[in-house]
Amino acid sequence: MRDVLTTTAELDALxxxxxxxRVGLEHAGFDERGNWQVQLAVDEAATNIIxxxxxxxxxxxxxxxxxxxxTTFGVELRDTGKPFDPAAVPRxxxxxxxxxxxxxxxxxxxxxQLMDTVTFAREAPGVNIVRMVRRRPAQAPAVRQFALHGRLxxxxxxxxxAAVRTALDDGARAVLLDLSDxxxxxxxxxxxxxxxxxxxxxxxxxxxxxxxxxLVAEVFALTGFVQxxxxxxxxxxxxxxxxxxxxxx
Amino acid sequence: xxxTYLEITHRSFSRTDLLELRGRLDAMHAPELRQRIEALFExxxxxxxxxxxxxxxxxxxxxxxxxxxxxxxxDRRLPDLEAGDLRLARLPVRIREVFDLTGFTNLxxxxxxxVDAIGSF
Numbered sequence: 539m540r541d542v543l544t545t546t547a548e549l550d551a552l553x554x555x556x557x558x559x560r561v562g563l564e565h566a567g568f569d570e571r572g573n574w575q576v577q578l579a580v581d582e583a584a585t586n587i588i589x590x591x592x593x594x595x596x597x598x599x600x601x602x603x604x605x606x607x608x609t610t611f612g613v614e615l616r617d618t619g620k621p622f623d624p625a626a627v628p629r630x631x632x633x634x635x636x637x638x639x640x641x642x643x644x645x646x647x648x649x650x651q652l653m654d655t656v657t658f659a660r661e662a663p664g665v666n667i668v669r670m671v672r673r674r675p676a677q678a679p680a681v682r683q684f685a686l687h688g689r690l691x692x693x694x695x696x697x698x699x700a701a702v703r704t705a706l707d708d709g710a711r712a713v714l715l716d717l718s719d720x721x722x723x724x725x726x727x728x729x730x731x732x733x734x735x736x737x738x739x740x741x742x743x744x745x746x747x748x749x750x751x752x753l754v755a756e757v758f759a760l761t762g763f764v765q766x767x768x769x770x771x772x773x774x775x776x777x778x779x780x781x782x783x784x785x786x787x
Numbered sequence: 788x789x790x791t792y793l794e795i796t797h798r799s800f801s802r803t804d805l806l807e808l809r810g811r812l813d814a815m816h817a818p819e820l821r822q823r824i825e826a827l828f829e830x831x832x833x834x835x836x837x838x839x840x841x842x843x844x845x846x847x848x849x850x851x852x853x854x855x856x857x858x859x860x861x862d863r864r865l866p867d868l869e870a871g872d873l874r875l876a877r878l879p880v881r882i883r884e885v886f887d888l889t890g891f892t893n894l895x896x897x898x899x900x901x902v903d904a905i906g907s908f
Contacts, residue, residue, distance in 0.1 A: 549813075549814050549815040550791075550815055552813050552814060552815055553790070553791040553811065553813075553815070571881075574881055578844075578846060578885070581813060581814075581846050582846055582847055585813070585814040585846060585847070585848065588814065589814065630889070630890075632889060632890035633890055633893075634890075635894075636854070636857065636858060636894045637858070639854055639890075639894065640851075640854065641847070641850055641851030641854040641855065642851075644847035644850055644851065644889055645846070645847040647889065648846075648847060648885070648888065648889065651888050652888075
């Protein structure tokens with residue numbers, strides 16, 4: 539995913555830029571703290587451009603681009619103002635006493651602390667680029683676990699699976715069905731499970747089953763359904779398997 | 788965190804002044820805080836507590852205002868020969884994180900309670 543915002547390099551654009559980047563960070567799965575940290579780094583870089591790249595009387599444009607792939611989230615800020623040499627900015631002495639501190643260099647220091655990599659470049663013709671990248675948080679899917687009860691037959695299975703369909707509609711993508719209390723499954727029940735499986739896969743999700751009673755397990759074996767569903771001996775095994783291979787065991 | 792304002796509320800006590808900050812202390816709004824503190828200095832009021840409980844965001848221009856203000860408060864001698872100071876109360880967790888990152892935690896007297904901060908003068 540990727541998005542671009544172009545705005546005038548003025549101080550009242552800072553809140554707008556922060557809100558713009560926040561949307562990308564939310565899509566990329568950052569929690570509130572990580573989101574806030576990256577926003578602060580972007581805010582510092584934008585402040586630097588607004589205050590130093592252009593004359594205050596005639597601010598130019600600032601372009602903000604965010605993107606992310608499977609592992610990293612990046613933000614780029616582009617301006618066409620004065621070149622910027624980060625090496626010329628003294629780094630603050632973080633452990634110095636008050637008398638020896640003047641608050642200079644804190645913006646760059648914070649960017650370095652909050653992002654994994656930061657590069658400053660000047661590209662022809664006259665474009666300054668600061669590119670900041672941070673690892674995305676590990677994407678552990680939130681698993682929704684459902685315990686089914688009694689008989690999964692023509693009369694009961696659709697109702698039993700209704701809650702799962704609702705969860706899918708609400709955005710659940712990792713679903714574990716606990717069948718430990720299911721004593722019987724009919725061909726209707728099997729059909730409803732297949733429909734559910736297709737539905738989960740259609741939205742890019744994962745459906746796993748666990749804790750089948752011996753008779754139910756036998757039906758799965760006889761019908762070849764063991765080839766279609768990943769089945770785990772216990773709920774704990776099932777929960778651990780999410781995010782891994784989805785082929786049936 | 789789509790806040791776009793900084794709100795500063797002033798309460799005056801006999802020996803100290805309390806400024807309650809709400810919102811964003813970024814490059815846009817840091818000058819507003821500098822001016823409010825400057826105005827207190829001009830009235831000879833140099834014992835100031837900042838209540839930061841409502842502060843959602845701080846970036847380096849805001850941090851610079853805090854450093855400069857504390858230095859200036861301590862430089863100014865009151866008629867009773869007690870130095871002034873700028874003390875802080877009730878830092879939200881995110882603000883505390885920025886303070887820790889930048890070494891600011893050791894630069895300020897920080898109180899968990901506003902009454903304690905005012906009473907510390």
